[in-house]
Amino acid sequence: MELIYIKDLSKAYGKTKVLDNLSVSFESGKIYGLVGENGAGKTTLFNCIMGATDYDGEIRKSSQIEVGYMPAESFFYSLITGKEYIEFCIKAKGKKMDAKAIDSLNKIFQLPLERFASDYSTGMKKKLALMSLLLQDNDLYILDEPFNGVDLYGCIQLKRIIRDLKNKGKTIIISSHLINTLHELCDEIDFLHSHCIRKRYIHASIDEIEKEILNMVEFKTT
Numbered sequence: 001m002e003l004i005y006i007k008d009l010s011k012a013y014g015k016t017k018v019l020d021n022l023s024v025s026f027e028s029g030k031i032y033g034l035v036g037e038n039g040a041g042k043t044t045l046f047n048c049i050m051g052a053t054d055y056d057g058e059i060r061k062s063s064q065i066e067v068g069y070m071p072a073e074s075f076f077y078s079l080i081t082g083k084e085y086i087e088f089c090i091k092a093k094g095k096k097m098d099a100k101a102i103d104s105l106n107k108i109f110q111l112p113l114e115r116f117a118s119d120y121s122t123g124m125k126k127k128l129a130l131m132s133l134l135l136q137d138n139d140l141y142i143l144d145e146p147f148n149g150v151d152l153y154g155c156i157q158l159k160r161i162i163r164d165l166k167n168k169g170k171t172i173i174i175s176s177h178l179i180n181t182l183h184e185l186c187d188e189i190d191f192l193h194s195h196c197i198r199k200r201y202i203h204a205s206i207d208e209i210e211k212e213i214l215n216m217v218e219f220k221t222t
């Protein structure tokens with residue numbers, strides 16, 4: 001089932017064109033990877049999907065799906081503990097708190113939930129944002145650079161969690177610069193370059209993907 005359908009999406013910041021007639025769609029139950037150079041527009045695409053910014057073109061979402069978005073950098077108020085942050089996010093989504101689920105997930109993430117979130121390290125902040133998202137039971141998870149700053153153990157666990165989500169029929173879209181990790185995890189990998197999705201890789205080898213991306217970047221498509 002098609003969850004998100006995007007047709008001719010264009011977005012510019014002032015005179016800077018970021019996305020130009022981008023078309024792509026995402027089906028349920030799959031893991032999608034999104035790669036692209038720094039500044040290619042991955043976060044901008046996510047912001048458009050989430051309705052966090054204006055755009056031209058069409059974005060259709062399947063009705064009644066709940067979308068959880070983890071931005072590349074989350075904001076934490078200074079006097080709020082990790083636990084309070086999780087509670088806030090769950091309540092904001094209109095979901096019920098489940099202390100057991102928090103404890104069980106924190107056996108994996110091992111966060112000091114009684115400490116102020118603003119004092120967490122980069123990786124701990126990322127884990128906290130992920131934890132609060134995973135506790136919301138969404139249909140679609142959009143994760144902007146979820147592996148950034150997360151330690152090796154955390155990355156291994158995160159890959160397991162993402163696979164579990166897929167096994168539960170959820171859809172996940174992950175932006176990352178870690179092509180090996182995406183290749184391991186994803187059913188399909190989209191390459192965003194020169195303002196639109198240049199290629200969707202399905203069952204391609206890492207070599208093939210890397211070679212093509214190098215070619216496209218070096219002989220920049222305009």
Ligand SMILES: Nc1ncnc2c1ncn2[C@@H]1O[C@H](COP(=O)(O)OP(=O)(O)OP(=O)(O)O)[C@@H](O)[C@H]1O
Binds near residue numbers: 013036037040044072
């Ligand atoms: N609020 C904004 N105002 C003006 N320009 C912006 C804004 N947000 C993003 N941009 C510009 O849009 C372009 C795309 O940025 P975006 O953050 O979407 O890229 P990205 O692919 O996520 O990059 P990275 O891999 O470095 O995180 C960049 O040139 C960036 O400077």
